[in-house]
Amino acid sequence: xxxxxxxxxxxxxxxxxxxxxxxxxxxxxxxxxxxxxxxxxxxxxxxxxxxxxxxxxxxxxxxxxxxxxxxxxxxxxxxxxxxxxxxxxxxxxxxxxxxxxxxxxxxxxxxxxxxxxxxxxxxxxxxxxxxxxxxxxxxxxxxxxxxxxxxxxxxxxxxxxxxxxxxxxxxxxxxxxxxxxxxxxxxxxxxxxxxxxxxxxxxxxxxxxxxxxxxxxxxxxxxxxxxxxxxxxxxxxxxxxxxxxxxxxxxxxxxxxxxxxxxxxxxxxxxxxxxxxxxxxxxxxxxxxxxxxxxxxxxxxxxxxxxxxxxxxxxxxxxxxxxxxxxxxxxxxxxxxxxxxxxxxxxxxxxxxxxxxxxxxxxxxxxxxxxxxxxxxxxxxxxxxxxxxxxxxxxxxxxxxxxxxxxxxxxxxxxxxxxxxxxxxxxxxxxxxxxxxxxxxxxxxxxxxxxxxxxxxxxxxxxxxxxxxxxxxxxxxxxxxxxxxxxxxxxxxxxxxxxxxxxxxxxxxxxxxxxxxxxxxxxxxxxxxxxxxxxxxxxxxxxxxxxxxxxxxxxxxxxxxxxxxxxxxxxxxxxxxxx
RNA sequence: CGGAGAGUAGCUCAGUUUGGUAGAGCGCACGGCUGGGGGCCGUGAGGUCGCAGGUUCAAGUCCUGUCUCUCCGACCA
Numbered sequence: 001x002x003x004x005x006x007x008x009x010x011x012x013x014x015x016x017x018x019x020x021x022x023x024x025x026x027x028x029x030x031x032x033x034x035x036x037x038x039x040x041x042x043x044x045x046x047x048x049x050x051x052x053x054x055x056x057x058x059x060x061x062x063x064x065x066x067x068x069x070x071x072x073x074x075x076x077x078x079x080x081x082x083x084x085x086x087x088x089x090x091x092x093x094x095x096x097x098x099x100x101x102x103x104x105x106x107x108x109x110x111x112x113x114x115x116x117x118x119x120x121x122x123x124x125x126x127x128x129x130x131x132x133x134x135x136x137x138x139x140x141x142x143x144x145x146x147x148x149x150x151x152x153x154x155x156x157x158x159x160x161x162x163x164x165x166x167x168x169x170x171x172x173x174x175x176x177x178x179x180x181x182x183x184x185x186x187x188x189x190x191x192x193x194x195x196x197x198x199x200x201x202x203x204x205x206x207x208x209x210x211x212x213x214x215x216x217x218x219x220x221x222x223x224x225x226x227x228x229x230x231x232x233x234x235x236x237x238x239x240x241x242x243x244x245x246x247x248x249x250x251x252x253x254x255x256x257x258x259x260x261x262x263x264x265x266x267x268x269x270x271x272x273x274x275x276x277x278x279x280x281x282x283x284x285x286x287x288x289x290x291x292x293x294x295x296x297x298x299x300x301x302x303x304x305x306x307x308x309x310x311x312x313x314x315x316x317x318x319x320x321x322x323x324x325x326x327x328x329x330x331x332x333x334x335x336x337x338x339x340x341x342x343x344x345x346x347x348x349x350x351x352x353x354x355x356x357x358x359x360x361x362x363x364x365x366x367x368x369x370x371x372x373x374x375x376x377x378x379x380x381x382x383x384x385x386x387x388x389x390x391x392x393x394x395x396x397x398x399x400x401x402x403x404x405x406x407x408x409x410x411x412x413x414x415x416x417x418x419x420x421x422x423x424x425x426x427x428x429x430x431x432x433x434x435x436x437x438x439x440x441x442x443x444x445x446x447x448x449x450x451x452x453x454x455x456x457x458x459x460x461x462x463x464x465x466x467x468x469x470x471x472x473x474x475x476x477x478x479x480x481x482x483x484x485x486x487x488x489x490x491x492x493x494x495x496x497x498x499x500x501x502x503x504x505x506x507x508x509x510x511x512x513x514x515x516x517x518x519x520x521x522x523x524x525x526x527x528x529x530x531x532x533x534x535x536x537x538x539x540x541x542x543x544x545x546x547x548x549x550x551x552x553x554x555x556x557x558x559x560x561x562x563x564x565x566x567x568x569x570x571x572x573x574x575x576x577x578x579x
Numbered sequence: 580c581g582g583a584g585a586g587u588a589g590c591u592c593a594g595u596u597u598g599g600u601a602g603a604g605c606g607c608a609c610g611g612c613u614g615g616g617g618g619c620c621g622u623g624a625g626g627u628c629g630c631a632g633g634u635u636c637a638a639g640u641c642c643u644g645u646c647u648c649u650c651c652g653a654c655c656a
Contacts, residue, residue, distance in 0.1 A: 012605065012617065013591045017649050037648065091580095143580080146650085264656060280656035294656095301654065317655060331655045361656070464616095482615050517616040524616090535615055545615095 001475070003510040007044050010522050020216035022457035023148025025466050029526045031453075031474075038145025038153030045526060046453070048474035050156065053452050054135055056187050056471065057158050064180035066131035066160050071113040073137055077103030079112040083425045088314065094139045106139035111422050111444055114161040118428040118440060125165045125432045128440070129173050133160030135449070147216050149450040150410060156449040163423075163440040165432060170441040174206070174417055177445040181210055181413050183579040188452055189469025190412070191459060195221055196231040197414060198304040206417040211409035212455035221409045222393050224402040232411075234304035236393040239401065240350035250357045250373045253337065259366045262332020264297045267368060271359060274298075279358040279372065281334040283323045284315040289344040290326055291315070294336055294352045297359075299391040301349075309347055309388055327363045335361035335369055336378040340385055346378075349390035353380050410455045411448070418442040460550075466527030467549050470573040475508040477566055478528035482516040482535030492559055493534040496544070499563035505570055524549070530569055532562060548573075 008030040017034070018024040026032050031046035042050060058068065077095065080086040086093070086105075094106040107113065114132060122130065138157045145153050162173035185192045190212050197209035209232055211221055222236035223229060231237070261270045268275055278297030283290060284306065291310070295301045306315050320331055326342050327334040337360070340346040352358075353374050362369045372378070379385050397404050423429065423439035432438055453472070460467035470476055477500055481493035490511070497509040508528060510519050516535065523531055533545040533554070544562050546569070547554035557565050 009589095010617095011590060016585090016591070019650080034648090143653090144650095262656080267656090278656080280654090282654070282656060297656075301656090303654080320655070323655070334656065480615095485614080515614055515616085515618070517614090517618075520616045522617085533615080537615060 001508050003508055004512045006508070008522070008526065009043070010525055018148060020147040020150060020454075020458070021461060022150070022216060022454040025457050025461055025525075026148055026454070029466055032149065034148075038142060038151070040149055040152060045474040049453050049456075049468075049472050050449060052472045052474075053188060053449050054156075054158075057135065057184055057447055057449065060180045060184045060187070061133055061158065061160060061177075063183075064131075064176045066133045066162075066177075068134060069117075069132050070134050070136060071107075071110055071117070073107045073139065075105050075107045075110075075113055077105055079116055079426070080105055083112055083422055085112070092140050092142065094141050108138055108140045109157070109444075109446070110134070110136075110159055111161065111418070111442075112426065115422040115426040115428045115442070118161075118163050118423070119426050122163060122428065122430055122440065125430055128430060129162060129164040129169050131160055131162040131173055131177075133158060133445075147218070148454060150216060150454050151218060152450065155451075158447040158449060160445040162443040162445070163428065164443070165430065165438070165441070167441060170417060170443055174415060174443050177415050177443070178208060181415065181445075181447070184447065185210060185412065185452075186579050187577050188456065188472050189460075189577050190452065190455055192412065193221060193223070193230055193409070195223070196235050198232070198234040198308070208415050209411055210413035211411050212459065213407045213409045214455060214458040215408060216454075216458055217408035217410040219409050219411050221407045222399075222404050223407070224399055225405060226402065228402070229399050233392055233406075234302065236404065237389055237399060238350075238391070238393045238397040238404070239399060240389070241354045243354045244356040246356035250376070251371045253372050253377055254370045255362050255364070255367050256370060257366060258333075258368045261366075261368075262330070267359065268297075271368065271370070273359055277355075277358050279336060279352055279355070279360045279374075281327075281336050281339065281361055283318040283326055283334060283343075285318040285322060286310055286313045286315045286344075290318060290322060290342075291345045291347060292326070292334075292336070292339050292343045293347045293349075293390060295349045295391050296351045296355065299349065299351060299394065301390060302392040305388070305390050306347065309386060309390065310345075327361070329361065329363050329367075330365045333361040333363065333365055333367060335363050335372070337363065337369065337372065338378075339363065340379055340382065343384070345384040345386065346382075347390060348374070348380065348385065348387045350387060351391060353387045410451055410458065412451045412455055413445075413447040415445045416443060418444055460527070464521075465525035468527045468529055469577060470529045470570065471577045473527065473529050475528050476506040476570050477530045477532060478508050478510060478523055478526075479532045479534060480510045480516075480519050480523055482519065482533060482537075484511055484513045486536055489534055489536050489539055492539055492544070493532075496532060496534065496559070496562050496566075500566060503563070503567050505567060529573060530566060532566060 010030045011028050015027040032040045032042050096104050135158045139154050145151050164170040164173055192210050192212050195209050197207040220233040222231050261267050264275050275297035280295050282293045323331050357371050357373045360369050360372045393404050420439040428440045429437050457466050479493050479497045483489040500507040529549050531547045542558050543556040545554045
């Protein structure tokens, strides 16, 4: 490809609406352009990257035994109502009625459609196991698209769905995908970590997340320094804290007036205490029931852990009316005393149980209570009382006695064991050897194609621009002709370009009639891994320069050997990303 | 959904306080000097100042409404 004919609108200015490094560079390097919030056009360089990433994904997923199909993005709402995810996904799902008034959605994912297909086509254990996948656009009406393509409303996802007859077989299917993911991300030149993850709305029993640690990440990875444990924040299990020893006997609870003082900070200020000595009482609505959850004032309740404790039921904070009914007080004054009798369960974080005593809301508007002692003033055991790990991991927490560390990351892939959630609801059943009807055991496996691109840039860049791994770079080699107007220089560049083309090297020839400086700036910005510089200065000695984008040194080689040398370097760089 | 900010040339932004003929740099077109790290000089094209109302002799500027974008937050303790 000739640069003079290629649409690569690089820009000098840093785009005003870009925050993330990858987003800025994608705009600056002419990779993409924003069309509307969370939707992007990919220009030639960007599309080339995406195609290369897709090719790697396809190759490895095929190798792992899955079969590619294509299901519609336009899906009947009916399917989503059957699985209950019309509600669970809520506003995040794009919905549209067709001319007949029938509800449709733009698929944010495709469990329903794949399971529907399986329900119709799979009847016997002889057809199992089977793994089907597609690479297609997905649509999510994110409450807040951001970081360029990292959180967008339309994106490309590879989603695979496995169907197995028994748990051992599911484990194998899961493992095959897990291994394929490792190969894919390694081949894409990404440094990633694998963390234990919650299955979230997906339901199910086991999940791992593949995450690229970097500043622009939206996920938080929690890990121990020795690498023995890594999980995402939703999942990260923390050790219980040691039981606090009281300095003396805890006096009986004492009610104090705290007019209009409803927040933790305000109460601390007012009563001269600290958040860690307070107990927060949160009221949640879980389907038709109400539960209360207790965490320490300086801790954050982890909704995923709450859901897990509730056996997978989705919990929302209760509305004001419910809170007032349950606590008898306005919002901001809820407390644990006597509340166990008014809710269907009382869920208490370890750290609260370990407190000697604390300050809580008094269940009376404008009042708090001091000297509330867990186990004395409210129960730590009982039919509807659970003490468990309920809070988000924070600074200072440990896991198996080891200090937990935190890092931001971009989630690029996730694998789930789904079990029978979808197969039961959509009737994906088969007859086993005994002729008994059973639901398929499912797994689902997603990879964010655009996020691979963005994370590669997050990891590979310097002040001058992008530094691509060769496997997903838009071109492998850039031949920069410094003096396009000088015939012999242009000829030499053209010759090397042709030789590389003939050897199936993915090469771009910068044949623009521009000053060298501009070409070098553009070259660094768009980040092609190998640059061959053909200019009259070195050509006078019969030489050209070869420089790797990731290194600062350049080497001179004689013109006749340049192509072969470059071919060798391409092979070498590729070799390093082999799995 | 709540809070904050922003919409003026293709891009990055001045101009709005105090109403009075629409600006700069970059980019683009043409000419010249240049020619190995976004060079210089000259000429030129390019705008219903997000949109709709209103106030006024006069609105980019003041008022009302509306749309869009960005950032922060959404966990009621």
